[in-house]
Amino acid sequence: xxxIVGYIGNNQAPSILIDGLSKLEYRGYDSAGVAVHDGExxxxxxxxxxxxxxxxxxxxxxxxxTLGIGHTxxxxxxxxxxxxxxxxxxxxxxxxxxxxxxxENYVDIKNELAAEGCVFLSDTDTEVIAHLIDKYYKECLDFxxxxxxxxxRFEGAYAIGIICKDCPDKLIAVRKGSPLVIGxxxxxxxxASDIPALLNYTREVYFLExxxxxxxxxxxxxxYDKNRNRVExxxxxVTWDIEAAEKSGYAHFMLKEINEQPKIVRETILNxxxxxxxxxxxxxxxxxxxxxxxxxxxxxxxxxxxYYAGLIGKHLIEKICRIPVIxxxxxxxxxxxxxxxxxxLLIVVSQxxxxxDTLEALRISKKNGARxxxxxxxxxSSIAREADDVFYILAGPEIAVxxxxxxxxxxxxxxILACHIALELxxxxxxxxxxxxxxxxxxxxxxxxxxxxQDVEKKLAxxxxxxxxxxxxxxxxxxxxxxxxxLKLKEIAYLHSEAYAAGELKHGPIAMIDENTLVVAIxxxxxxxxxxxxxxxxxxxxxxxxxxxxxxxxxKIAEVADDVIxxxxxxxxxxxxxxxxxxxxxxxYMALNLGTDIDKPRNLAKSVTVE
Ligand code: M6R
Numbered sequence: 001x002x003x004i005v006g007y008i009g010n011n012q013a014p015s016i017l018i019d020g021l022s023k024l025e026y027r028g029y030d031s032a033g034v035a036v037h038d039g040e041x042x043x044x045x046x047x048x049x050x051x052x053x054x055x056x057x058x059x060x061x062x063x064x065x066t067l068g069i070g071h072t073x074x075x076x077x078x079x080x081x082x083x084x085x086x087x088x089x090x091x092x093x094x095x096x097x098x099x100x101x102x103x104e105n106y107v108d109i110k111n112e113l114a115a116e117g118c119v120f121l122s123d124t125d126t127e128v129i130a131h132l133i134d135k136y137y138k139e140c141l142d143f144x145x146x147x148x149x150x151x152x153r154f155e156g157a158y159a160i161g162i163i164c165k166d167c168p169d170k171l172i173a174v175r176k177g178s179p180l181v182i183g184x185x186x187x188x189x190x191x192a193s194d195i196p197a198l199l200n201y202t203r204e205v206y207f208l209e210x211x212x213x214x215x216x217x218x219x220x221x222x223x224y225d226k227n228r229n230r231v232e233x234x235x236x237x238v239t240w241d242i243e244a245a246e247k248s249g250y251a252h253f254m255l256k257e258i259n260e261q262p263k264i265v266r267e268t269i270l271n272x273x274x275x276x277x278x279x280x281x282x283x284x285x286x287x288x289x290x291x292x293x294x295x296x297x298x299x300x301x302x303x304x305x306x307y308y309a310g311l312i313g314k315h316l317i318e319k320i321c322r323i324p325v326i327x328x329x330x331x332x333x334x335x336x337x338x339x340x341x342x343x344x345l346l347i348v349v350s351q352x353x354x355x356x357d358t359l360e361a362l363r364i365s366k367k368n369g370a371r372x373x374x375x376x377x378x379x380x381s382s383i384a385r386e387a388d389d390v391f392y393i394l395a396g397p398e399i400a401v402x403x404x405x406x407x408x409x410x411x412x413x414x415x416i417l418a419c420h421i422a423l424e425l426x427x428x429x430x431x432x433x434x435x436x437x438x439x440x441x442x443x444x445x446x447x448x449x450x451x452x453x454q455d456v457e458k459k460l461a462x463x464x465x466x467x468x469x470x471x472x473x474x475x476x477x478x479x480x481x482x483x484x485x486x487l488k489l490k491e492i493a494y495l496h497s498e499a500y501a502a503g504e505l506k507h508g509p510i511a512m513i514d515e516n517t518l519v520v521a522i523x524x525x526x527x528x529x530x531x532x533x534x535x536x537x538x539x540x541x542x543x544x545x546x547x548x549x550x551x552x553x554x555x556k557i558a559e560v561a562d563d564v565i566x567x568x569x570x571x572x573x574x575x576x577x578x579x580x581x582x583x584x585x586x587x588x589y590m591a592l593n594l595g596t597d598i599d600k601p602r603n604l605a606k607s608v609t610v611e
Contacts, residue, residue, distance in 0.1 A: 002086075002100040003027050003072040004180065005197050006161040008171040009188025009218045013037075013068030014058055020190070020197035021051055021070050023245065026253065026399040026599060027194070027606045029072035030080035034058070035087035035096040036068035037168050042096045046071075046085035066218075067168055069161040069191075071098035074605050077106070078123030088127045090134030091119055094165045095146075097133070099126040100193055101158035101178040102610050109153065129160060143167045144215060147174065148228060151213065157356060157609065159208075161191050171216040175208035178609045179354050179382060182206040182214055182221055184235065189216040195238055196245040196397060203238040207380045236380055245397045252598045254400035254492070258584050259451055264395045264405045265577065266444040268412040271394060273419075273437055278430050280420040285373065285389040289424045295345045295371075298325045301333045301361045302349035303608065305403040308484040309375075309410035310349045312576050315477055316418035319573065321427050330357035331611070334364055342369035347417075350374065351398055351406035352607035353381020360611075362386055375413050377406050391417065400599045401606045402492050404584050407484060408447070411577045415440060439571050443578070446568040450581045456565055457582055460547060461589030463563075467518040467545065470497035472583070473505060474522035475532055481522045481576045485583030492591040492601050502535040515543040520583070523550045523557055524567070524575035536560050549582050551575065 003024030007013045017034045032054040033046025043063050047053045051072065071086035078084040089096040103109070106125035109132055114120065118131045132153065137146035143164040151160075157177025164170065173180055173191040183190035183198035183205055191214070192198050195205060208214055211226035223231045250256035274281050298317065300310040307329050314325040328336065330348070334357060340346070346365040350358045353376040362372050362383060374387035377395045384390045393409035419436060422428035428436075470489055472482035479501045486499035500509055502521065513519070519539045523532045529550075536546050537560060548561035551569045558564050565582040567575075591598045 002074050004098050004100055004161050004193045006069040006171050006191035008067045008216050013065050014063045017068050017070035021072050023196040024072055029074050031073045031085035033085045033087055034068055034070040036063040036065040037163055038065040039168055042165050044087050048080050048082050069098045069163055077125045084122045084124050088130045090130045095130045095134040096163050097130045098161045099129055099158055102156045103154050104156035147172050169217050173214040176211050180208045188218050189221055204235045206233045240396055254402050254588055254598050257400055257405045261405050261408045262444040262448045264409050265412050267394050268409045269440050272416045280416055292424055296343040298345045300325050300327045300347045301330050303330050303355050303357055305407050306349040309407050311480045312411050313414035316414055320418045320422045330361040334360045340365050340368040340370045344370035346370045346372045348374050349410055350383050351377045351403055353378040353383040354607045354609050356609050356611050359383055401601055401604045408577055439574055446578055449568055454585050457585035458589045460563055461586055461593055464518050465593040468516040471519045472499040473502040475502050475528040476525045477576050478522035478525050481579045484580055488584055488587035492587055492598050493594050494596055502532045513539050513542040513544045517544045519544045519546050521548045522579050523548050524579050525572050533560050549579050
C-alpha cells in the first residue's frame, strides 16, 4: 500500500523524505512524490514509476526546506501517472497533502467543491482532501481548525500528512483506519506509515490511534482525539535494528527472510513453550479451561498467506482438541452475516495487523460479543490493539511482499495454541505433549537442514522454468500446504498455478494436464501416501512433469515422481512447517529465473489497508 513520510526540523527535508520513502518501497507502489516548504512556498515534485525517477527529478530540480511530506502511491482511484501521484495541492497552492487509504464519499465532496469553482487536476479521491481543507482554511485562517473541520466530513479509511503554505512551522497528521506512526526526535519530528522509514533518525515513536490528529512542530507533538481533546500517549521504544529491515547481503529480502526462519521459529516456540515446564506459557493471553468451556464456536479468519496458516490451525484444533473450527477469508466473513455471540472465539491472523478486511472482521465480531484473539507480527498494529488478546509471533519486520517467515511463525503459533487448548481441556496427556514438545524443539534445526540444501530447489527451478501451468496437490495437511506453495508461485513468479485436493483432480482439472504442466505433490502424511501416489501416476500418464516434497525415507515416491525434494522426518502434524520451505525456495528461484521483481511483485502491496 501507499507509504507516507513527513519531516519537520532543522535539517533539509528532501533527503530525509526520500530516504524514508526508500524504506517503505517494500509496501508496493507505482509513483512517488514530495512536497517541501521552502519558508515561503510549497514546491512539489512527483512522478510515475520507481523512487529512482523521483530522485532524478529532485537532482535536476533541487528543493530546499526543513518541512515536507513524501509519498509512494499504490493506485486505487486513477491510473498510475504523474498527475495522480501524491502530494496533491489546493488550487491556490496553500494546502498540500499525502494520503493512504480511500475517501469513500469523495464524489459528493468533489461535486460540491467543483460547483464552487474548484478545479480538479487528478482522478484521485485524495485531491478533495487538499481542496476541502483549503476551503475551510480560507474561512477561518486557522490550519488546525480547517483540518478538524474537513476530517469530520471524510468517510472511509485514511492516513493523511498535511502542510500549509502559511504555516512553515507545522505538520499535521490524521489517522483513521490506516496506520501512522510519529517519530520523536531532538528538535525534529517525523511521521511515517511504518517504522522502518524512521529508524535512521529515531527509535522513539508514538502510534496514532483511530480518529486522532497529531500536530507536530519541530519541538513538540500534540495528539488530539476526534473531539479535539488532548490525548497523552506513551512513547514506544523500537528495539529491533535497522539491519532487521535491510538485506544484510542477500540478493532479496525474500531470500533473507526465508533464511531467517530457523531463528524465528525457534524464538516463537521458545517464548511460549518453556524448556523447564510441562505446559505452554501464553503469558497474558487469557484462555484457560473456564474461558474455553464458555466457547461454543471458533472462527479462524484472515487473508492470503495468513489465511492459509489459519487453515493449518483449524486442522490442528479440530484434530487435537476435537473442537470444530470455521475457517473463512476475511473479505467473505465480513459480509456473510456470521453467527456470533459471547460464546464465540474469533482468531484472526495477520502479519501486518493492518489488513482492512481482517480488521473489519475483528470489529464486527467484537460488536456482536465475540472474544478476539489475534495472532499478529507487527507490534502495536491496529489488529493487535483492538483484539482482546494478542499472540505476537516475533518474526521481526517482514519486508518482502511475499510472506515467508511470518507464515512459518504463524504455523508455529498454531501448534502452540492447539496444544494449549488441548492441555487445558484435558484432550492431551502430559506425555503426548512431551513428545510434541520434543519434536517442536527440533523444527528449527530441521528447517536449517532444508535451507542448507537449497541448491536442490535452485536446480529444479532451472529445469522447470518454462512450464506454463503448475498444480500443487496434496491430501489433508499436505493439501493445505499446497495452497500456500501455489500462492507463492503466482505471487512472485507470475506463473499460473492452482492448489487442488489431490483426490479432486479427476473431477475436472485433470483435463488441463499436458506436457507443459508441472504437478507438485506434497506427500508427508503417512496414511495418505499411497492415495497421493496414485494421483501422481494419473497426471504422469497424461504427460505432466511431476515433483514431490516428501519426508526422508519415503522411497516409494522416488519410483513415481520425476523429482523428489526430501525434508527431514517429523510427526505428521508438524510436517507443514517443513514441507512449505521447499515451496518457498522453488518459487523464489523460479521468480529469479523469470526475472520478476521478487520483493515488490507487480500489482501487489505488502499490507492491504483497503477493502
Ligand atoms: O498482513 P496480513 O498477514 O494480514 O496480510 C494478508 C495477506 O495480504 C498476505 O498474506 C498476502 O497474501 C501475502 N502477500 C502473501 O505472500
